Amino acid sequence: MMRRCLCLGMLLLSLAAQGADLAGSKDHPAIKRFAGSEIVTYDYKRFDAFDLQTSTFQQYNLETKQREYASPPLHLEGARTTIWYESPGDTSATELLRNYQNELQARGFKILYDSTKDPAATRWNNYLTPFGAVEYKTSRSRYVMYAADSRGVRVSTARLDKPEGSIYVALTAVEWNKDDSTFKAKRGAYIAVEIIEPKAMTQNMVLVKADEMSKAMATHGKVALYGIYFDTNKAEIKPESRPALEEIAKLLKGEPGLRLHIVGHTDNVGGLESNMGLSRRRAEAVQAALVGSFGIAASRLTANGVGYLAPVASNGAEEGRAKNRRVELVPQ
CATH class of the missing domain: 3.40.1000 (Protein Transport Mog1p; Chain A)
Structure with a gap:
């Protein structure tokens, strides 16, 4: 009986000590x-x-x-x-x-x-x-x-x-x-x-649907896409980019008269000349994927690259650089 009381007392003391901490807080391992x-x-x-x-x-x-x-x-x-x-x-x-x-x-x-x-x-x-x-x-x-x-x-x-x-x-x-x-x-x-x-930030932007792309271009004259992924300093589209490419194809098939500029954007890491070339190659890769994998006519697409000359956030921190690395669609 005494042992049970002692254990209960120790448990209560432990709970009291834990209760002193801010709710939801914990030590770091x-x-x-x-x-x-x-x-x-x-x-x-x-x-x-x-x-x-x-x-x-x-x-x-x-x-x-x-x-x-x-x-x-x-x-x-x-x-x-x-x-x-x-x-x-x-x-x-x-x-x-x-x-x-x-x-x-x-x-x-x-x-x-x-x-x-x-x-x-x-x-x-x-x-x-x-x-x-x-x-x-x-x-x-x-x-x-x-x-x-x-x-x-x-x-x-x-x-x-x-x-x-x-x-x-x-x-x-x-x-x-x-x-x-x-x-x-x-x-x-x-x-x-x-x-x-x-650690590197995980890109976590919400997938933009075809109808949302259409509305954005009608309202703002362009739409920025973050669901098309590339390795650092490379222009090969990664497999996880397919959902975004599917939505672009859906947009183009739903609006047969629509012609697009595909514009690649980078952050400012590296020289201007290097980023200009990289951004253009990435835009060309998107164009090639839409033509080759989704049957979009090449005449409806023009690839362009502007490097880091049109940022939407500061390049001083990774969070801003991630926002600047994007592909934009602009109606011709």
């Missing part, structure tokens, strides 16, 4: 949490961008509102998990940072940057990173970080190289300003843990 802490903010993105600091902080540019470093941050794109842990009131930011660094190194991570060893890091005291108004789902006030002591910010980044791909971690620990309790949380120190797992 790459790293454990500091003992006694709880998750108060959590966010996960299947594909996102993150700039990882790897060198000395220099200044905060008030004109551009950007942080400047001795070397440019490492730009990463892939899965991003954001977890903010709140720790017991007698915990310091330094203690949090050192525990996480030791844990990461024990798991094979290499420390890339440590603000406690950076003489220039004292200049961090004019702003908080990544704290401020909380934009993520949180169990605390979205303004709680405004009461944090910027002089206590501790930052570190790390990388783990694995055969299947690298994992990056960014840590930012902060303490509370002891003289300001306006937005103070119930405990005293936080650490923000960002885990970034770089």
Whole structure:
């Protein structure tokens, strides 16, 4: 009986501990949490961008509102998990940072940057990173970080190289300003843990149906298609492109008088001359597929390529580059 009561008590304690975490949150398998802490903010993105600091902080540019470093941050794109842990009131930011660094190194991570060893890091005291108004789902006030002591910010980044791909971690620990309790949380120190797992974005645009193509061209004079796939720097159409080609053929067969320009578009990776040629070859491949596999008269189709001269998004990040890689249909 006593054993059953003990087991029940342990179960209740376990459930209580789990219940302290923000609903829907969880630890990341790459790293454990500091003992006694709880998750108060959590966010996960299947594909996102993150700039990882790897060198000395220099200044905060008030004109551009950007942080400047001795070397440019490492730009990463892939899965991003954001977890903010709140720790017991007698915990310091330094203690949090050192525990996480030791844990990461024990798991094979290499420390890339440590603000406690950076003489220039004292200049961090004019702003908080990544704290401020909380934009993520949180169990605390979205303004709680405004009461944090910027002089206590501790930052570190790390990388783990694995055969299947690298994992990056960014840590930012902060303490509370002891003289300001306006937005103070119930405990005293936080650490923000960002885990970034770089990977290529999966193209996931919805297939455009034949009738939708017709309406788009009538309204906007063109239609952009993202369901025609090519390998990098190649013009051979991949097999998974067939559904999009079928819809184009359906459109042309349903409107016998329609003649189309098939226009290839690329991102800006590589020179202009190379991308102009690549975009044209891809348009020609679409034309050849419609003629050879679907019986569309070649006289109804004209292939063109404009490289990266007509972007629909910024080429500064992979998300924008993916939008720029497309095939457009334009009525003649």
